[in-house]
Amino acid sequence: MTDPSNTTSGRDPVTVPRLLELAPGAGLDETLEHCRDLVEAPDPPTVRRWRDAGGKVLGHFQVYFPEELAHAAGMLPVKVRGAPVERREADSHFGSYICSILRSSLELALTGRLEVDLFVTHPICDAARNLAGIWARNLPQPARLLYFPQNASSGFAARYLEGEYARLLAEMEDIVGRRVTDDDLRASIRVFNRNRKLLRDLYEVKRETPWLLSVDEAYCLLAVGGLIGREEHNALLERALPAIRERAARPQDKMRVVFEGGFCEQPPLDLLRSIAEFCYVVDDDLLIGLRWLVEDVATDGEPLHALADAYLNSSSYSPVQHDARKPKEKMLLERIRDSRAEAAIVSAAKMCEPGLDEQVAYGQALEEEGIPYFLTEFEEKMTSFSQLQIQLETFVENVLFASEDWEEELLVLQVRERH
Amino acid sequence: MAEGGAAVTAATDVHGRGASDGRRLFEEWYAALTSAPERGEKAAYVFVMGSLVELLRCFDLHVVFPEINSLQTAVRKVADEYLNLAEDHGFSPDVCGYVKADYAVQVRSGEHPMGRIPPPDVAVLTNACSTYIKWAEIWERMYEAPIFTFDTPGSRVPVPLRRAGEPVETPDWASRLGGGFLDADSFEADRRYVEHQLRELIEVCERVTGIPFDIDRCREVLRLTNEMGRHWRRVLELNRQSPAPFDAMLEGTIYLGVANALRGTEEGALYFENLVEEMEARIADGLGPRGESDEHYRLVFVGVPCYPIFRRFYELFAEWGGTFVSSTYTWFASGGLNRDFEYDLEDPLGSLAEGLLLGVREATDSLMFPDRALIQSIDEYDVDGVVYHPVKSCRTVSTGLAASRRVILEERDVLALYIESDMMDKRVVSEAQLKNRIDAFFEGLRSREIRIAGSASASD
Numbered sequence: 001m002t003d004p005s006n007t008t009s010g011r012d013p014v015t016v017p018r019l020l021e022l023a024p025g026a027g028l029d030e031t032l033e034h035c036r037d038l039v040e041a042p043d044p045p046t047v048r049r050w051r052d053a054g055g056k057v058l059g060h061f062q063v064y065f066p067e068e069l070a071h072a073a074g075m076l077p078v079k080v081r082g083a084p085v086e087r088r089e090a091d092s093h094f095g096s097y098i099c100s101i102l103r104s105s106l107e108l109a110l111t112g113r114l115e116v117d118l119f120v121t122h123p124i125c126d127a128a129r130n131l132a133g134i135w136a137r138n139l140p141q142p143a144r145l146l147y148f149p150q151n152a153s154s155g156f157a158a159r160y161l162e163g164e165y166a167r168l169l170a171e172m173e174d175i176v177g178r179r180v181t182d183d184d185l186r187a188s189i190r191v192f193n194r195n196r197k198l199l200r201d202l203y204e205v206k207r208e209t210p211w212l213l214s215v216d217e218a219y220c221l222l223a224v225g226g227l228i229g230r231e232e233h234n235a236l237l238e239r240a241l242p243a244i245r246e247r248a249a250r251p252q253d254k255m256r257v258v259f260e261g262g263f264c265e266q267p268p269l270d271l272l273r274s275i276a277e278f279c280y281v282v283d284d285d286l287l288i289g290l291r292w293l294v295e296d297v298a299t300d301g302e303p304l305h306a307l308a309d310a311y312l313n314s315s316s317y318s319p320v321q322h323d324a325r326k327p328k329e330k331m332l333l334e335r336i337r338d339s340r341a342e343a344a345i346v347s348a349a350k351m352c353e354p355g356l357d358e359q360v361a362y363g364q365a366l367e368e369e370g371i372p373y374f375l376t377e378f379e380e381k382m383t384s385f386s387q388l389q390i391q392l393e394t395f396v397e398n399v400l401f402a403s404e405d406w407e408e409e410l411l412v413l414q415v416r417e418r419h
Numbered sequence: 420m421a422e423g424g425a426a427v428t429a430a431t432d433v434h435g436r437g438a439s440d441g442r443r444l445f446e447e448w449y450a451a452l453t454s455a456p457e458r459g460e461k462a463a464y465v466f467v468m469g470s471l472v473e474l475l476r477c478f479d480l481h482v483v484f485p486e487i488n489s490l491q492t493a494v495r496k497v498a499d500e501y502l503n504l505a506e507d508h509g510f511s512p513d514v515c516g517y518v519k520a521d522y523a524v525q526v527r528s529g530e531h532p533m534g535r536i537p538p539p540d541v542a543v544l545t546n547a548c549s550t551y552i553k554w555a556e557i558w559e560r561m562y563e564a565p566i567f568t569f570d571t572p573g574s575r576v577p578v579p580l581r582r583a584g585e586p587v588e589t590p591d592w593a594s595r596l597g598g599g600f601l602d603a604d605s606f607e608a609d610r611r612y613v614e615h616q617l618r619e620l621i622e623v624c625e626r627v628t629g630i631p632f633d634i635d636r637c638r639e640v641l642r643l644t645n646e647m648g649r650h651w652r653r654v655l656e657l658n659r660q661s662p663a664p665f666d667a668m669l670e671g672t673i674y675l676g677v678a679n680a681l682r683g684t685e686e687g688a689l690y691f692e693n694l695v696e697e698m699e700a701r702i703a704d705g706l707g708p709r710g711e712s713d714e715h716y717r718l719v720f721v722g723v724p725c726y727p728i729f730r731r732f733y734e735l736f737a738e739w740g741g742t743f744v745s746s747t748y749t750w751f752a753s754g755g756l757n758r759d760f761e762y763d764l765e766d767p768l769g770s771l772a773e774g775l776l777l778g779v780r781e782a783t784d785s786l787m788f789p790d791r792a793l794i795q796s797i798d799e800y801d802v803d804g805v806v807y808h809p810v811k812s813c814r815t816v817s818t819g820l821a822a823s824r825r826v827i828l829e830e831r832d833v834l835a836l837y838i839e840s841d842m843m844d845k846r847v848v849s850e851a852q853l854k855n856r857i858d859a860f861f862e863g864l865r866s867r868e869i870r871i872a873g874s875a876s877a878s879d
Contacts, residue, residue: 093821093825095817095820095821095839096839098818123549123573126550127818129787133788133822134822137825147573150568151567151616154570154612156612159612160572164572167605324566328556329560348511353514353553354549356511356514357510357553358553360508361557364509
């Protein structure tokens with residue numbers, strides 16, 4: 001199960017288990033299918049394989065975590081992002097008005113489908129920060145809270161965050177039983193810089209030739225990165241990207257849209273497929289934590305400082321990070337402009353306070369700019385999409401074919417299911 | 420009051436003075452807010468968890484508590500007007516009712532049942548509640564005023580140290596959460612970050628008001644908060660008596676309002692000094708919150724009260740002789756006053772940073788990891804039952820309560836009631852359902868009482 005050539009450069013040759021069950025010559029369709037199966041599996045076999053090989057796992061809840069730290073310590077960083085599972089154990093630990101991803105993430109852990117050696121959550125919202133206490137009361141492995149700065153403009157924020165990273169790294173060192181050097185960290189940053197470049201390339205394909213890659217396919221290629229080693233993800237993307245560019249698909253008469261609202265709880269793949277029937281999703285915030293750092297991280301200085309600085313100064317945006325320098329509605333407009341989208345799908349997970357709050361600001365900004373948008377809510381467990389498809393189809397037809405006189409009225413189609 | 424109100428006057432009959440003085444002080448506070456713009460005076464928007472009122476008073480800023488404004492709309496039965504307006508503007512029914520009510524207050528140019536709320540000249544918030552951050556982003560979009568978002572990193576270990584110097588009993592699951600709180604180096608790193616931000620905030624306030632920071636004035640304000648805190652803690656402590664002199668859910672909430680609004684003022688310190696006197700008099704006279712004590716069951720309240728039916732909610736318990744002798748609300752919404760902490764007047768800024776950090780942690784620990792403190796309260800206040808009241812509007816308060824109940828029931832021989840409603844939205848409040856659940860809870864308490872009495876007589 002190991003591939004000696006798949007080693008992390010810059011430190012002792014540590015063999016990295018191969019976690020994908022893909023033949024070296026697997027074609028694009030087979031690769032996509034394999035990724036889809038992994039992404040939809042509530043019991044990720046890649047994590048199990050890693051543990052079976054004696055590896056340690058760091059599970060981190062949405063949205064962003066500096067996975068380079070875990071990588072440098074030789075741990076597998078796994079994105080804890082819930083799953084559309086039946087909940088038998090977790091619900092009794094929560095009240096009624098809590099989003100699904102918290103419940104299903106705890107369900108996976110309580111039922112042994114996701115085993116981690118260290119769990120880290122963040123106060124991204126008032127519900128998620130409570131997860132640390134609930135997790136720790138009920139599971140034997142350690143749980144930690146990582147407070148990211150919300151005062152990004154403070155002159156002390158980067159120094160504070162660097163200290164937080166150092167604290168967590170020390171905990172990982174205790175778990176793996178060895179010290180992590182700056183060179184280890186630099187080597188990991190290089191691996192992740194390569195990953196960031198490949199993901200930018202993937203999104204360039206979506207933006208420039210969206211007929212070659214649907215939103216659900218791109219999502220699977222992205223999301224699988226949260227379940228396997230980064231070297232393996234890099235290799236996967238390096239094989240997949242040229243194959244995608246060689247696809248014979250032709251452009252169709254579909255609307256270019258930006259999908260917003262997938263920063264934490266994930267929409268079902270079928271929902272993304274439903275969107276793909278009518279739209280080219282040319283950019284989105286799906287699993288934005290995997291693309292949080294938008295540029296290469298410096299490898300020539302203090303690595304923890306470089307990571308902290310990048311979090312604050314070279315990063316994307318989401319409803320759960322406050323930064324007065326990056327008003328989120330302006331960032332969304334920028335995303336729409338940069339991707340030359342004609343409209344936006346502004347979504348939020350049910351009971352997601354930050355996402356639902358942000359919908360208001362996004363809606364106002366889009367109206368002021370005259371950009372049509374489709375407002376909706378989702379839940380990871382939803383299974384029926386026919387109504388959504390009809391509404392989306394109506395929205396698309398109205399935008400594409402409405403006369404200018406109608407545009408004002410047809411600017412917004414709100415699909416919020418009231419409780 | 421510091422903001423133009425009259426001083427608290429002593430009454431010959433102390434009984435009921437806390438309620439009447441509190442009401443008057445509150446009305447005067449709102450009147451001062453209403454007339455502030457006419458006088459050219461400036462206002463700062465703040466929140467109860469980490470308000471930094473002490474610093475803002477040094478710059479002659481009126482303090483506006485949007486949380487208090489919002490809950491007042493519910494207590495005064497007009498919240499639905501505000502909530503509906505916000506929902507008409509696109510807010511979801513599933514988000515914080517406080518945020519929506521305040522949004523509507525702003526849209527209505529400050530119109531509020533207690534007066535007119537001035538717009539912010541500056542807003543200061545902490546990350547004690549993530550919704551504070553989303554809330555302030557609304558103001559960022561509405562106003563040009565600077566918004567200062569304060570990082571106050573919370574505990575990484577769920578053991579609330581309610582009183583300094585006490586031994587810490589760390590359960591296995593708590594130690595698994597890591598050592599941020601108990602580790603002196605980590606604490607000092609956090610404190611340095613907070614102090615750095617305080618200095619940055621001072622520059623903002625100087626710019627907004629044109630008033631230079633005066634360290635001696637700060638020292639005096641901190642002294643007054645120290646004094647208020649001592650009295651506040653004494654008031655809470657007096658409720659260990661049986662019968663308890665006041666109801667921590669009903670009257671405690673009124674006292675909390677004064678504690679927040681009048682922190683760092685002579686009037687606030689005097690109010691709580693008088694309140695101690697009133698509570699001691701009630702104890703001496705054997706009185707409880709309803710006059711002649713009918714206390715039969717001693718309860719702890721966990722969560723935020725049901726403001727749309729505030730008085731009735733209290734009565735549903737009082738009718739059975741239930742008294743809330745303690746309330747987590749008086750912990751997490753008191754701005755750290757419940758901690759045995761006093762500002763060091765020799766080092767005002769360093770101490771303010773430490774107090775802010777400890778106060779916010781106390782608040783967030785009370786919300787996220789309340790188990791140890793609850794168990795301590797159950798023991799110290801001789802409690803029969805714990806009432807959990809998670810609300811739809813507030814996930815900060817509510818998310819961990821179901822899990823906490825499981826721990827409490829394992830650790831102590833008490834009954835627990837878990838009832839969900841809301842603090843703002845009467846659409847989510849069903850009085851009949853609440854009554855059914857509350858009645859069943861008291862019947863359970865009574866059955867247990869009979870069973871224990873039976874066991875005792877059998878063993879005799």
